[in-house]
Amino acid sequence: MMIIQQTKFFFIDNSLKVTAIKAIIGSLFIALLAQVSIPLQPVPITGQTLGVTIVGFAFGKRAGVASVALYLLEGALGLPVFANGSSGIAAFFGPTGGYLYGFLATAYILGYFSDKGILNYPMAAFFIAIIASATTFVFGLFQLSFFVPADKVLEYGFTPFIAGGLLKALIASFTVSGAYKLSKKLDEKMQ
Numbered sequence: 726m727m728i729i730q731q732t733k734f735f736f737i738d739n740s741l742k743v744t745a746i747k748a749i750i751g752s753l754f755i756a757l758l759a760q761v762s763i764p765l766q767p768v769p770i771t772g773q774t775l776g777v778t779i780v781g782f783a784f785g786k787r788a789g790v791a792s793v794a795l796y797l798l799e800g801a802l803g804l805p806v807f808a809n810g811s812s813g814i815a816a817f818f819g820p821t822g823g824y825l826y827g828f829l830a831t832a833y834i835l836g837y838f839s840d841k842g843i844l845n846y847p848m849a850a851f852f853i854a855i856i857a858s859a860t861t862f863v864f865g866l867f868q869l870s871f872f873v874p875a876d877k878v879l880e881y882g883f884t885p886f887i888a889g890g891l892l893k894a895l896i897a898s899f900t901v902s903g904a905y906k907l908s909k910k911l912d913e914k915m916q
Contacts, residue, residue: 744788751780751792752799755828756806764809767820767872768882770889771808774861777828778854778897781835782844783904789836793828800825823868827861834860839901847902854894862886 758772781789800807801814807825817825834857843850862883869882 744791747784747788748791748795751784751788752796752806754780755792755796756799756804759806759808760810762808765885766881768824768865768869768886769808769821770886772893773808773824773828774831774858774890775893775897777831777861778835778857778893779901781832781857782839782850782854782897782901784836785840786833786836789832789839790829793832797825797828820869820872821865824861824865826868827864830860830864831857844902844905847899850898850902851894854898855891858890858894862890 755773755776758776761772763770777793780792783789784792796806797817800812800816803812805812807816808821816822835853838850838853843853866878866882870878873881
């Protein structure tokens with residue numbers, strides 16, 4: 726039971742040291758899921774958004790945003806963490822760069838609501854995950870619009886991702902909410 730208490734403390738601790746550890750774990754988790762990819766052009770379907778959603782919900786605003794920021798820094802510095810092992814500063818200025826920027830806003834929104842207790846309400850968490858995902862698309866579609874004809878932006882950068890985005894939001898919100906509720910039940914039994 727001591728391990729469970731320590732694990733729970735880890736997830737609610739916002740000290741700088743624990744936030745840094747969460748950021749490293751979160752960035753690696755996002756990088757791992759980014760390698761799950763279905764290649765489409767110019768925007769692939771990846772697991773990055775699932776990773777960002779889980780990390781944002783699980784770690785809260787501070788560590789969630791730190792995780793995404795570290796992930797982006799790792800990629801900018803040349804570590805092969807982006808989709809299909811890509812990396813480099815050029816990724817931020819290409820057709821998919823806006824999605825990368827959008828991950829920061831998405832993690833902020835998810836973390837903000839997680840910190841406010843949204844994980845107590847899985848359906849509300851699902852709704853927030855959809856809103857946060859939409860934020861990623863706003864950034865992504867804006868930058869993509871500089872690379873494809875205006876009448877193709879939604880076709881290339883949004884439409885193929887609707888079903889997968891809803892599924893990822895559902896998986897993340899119910900998984901993290903379920904883990905949160907399980908943690909609360911275990912905590913009650915230990916007292």
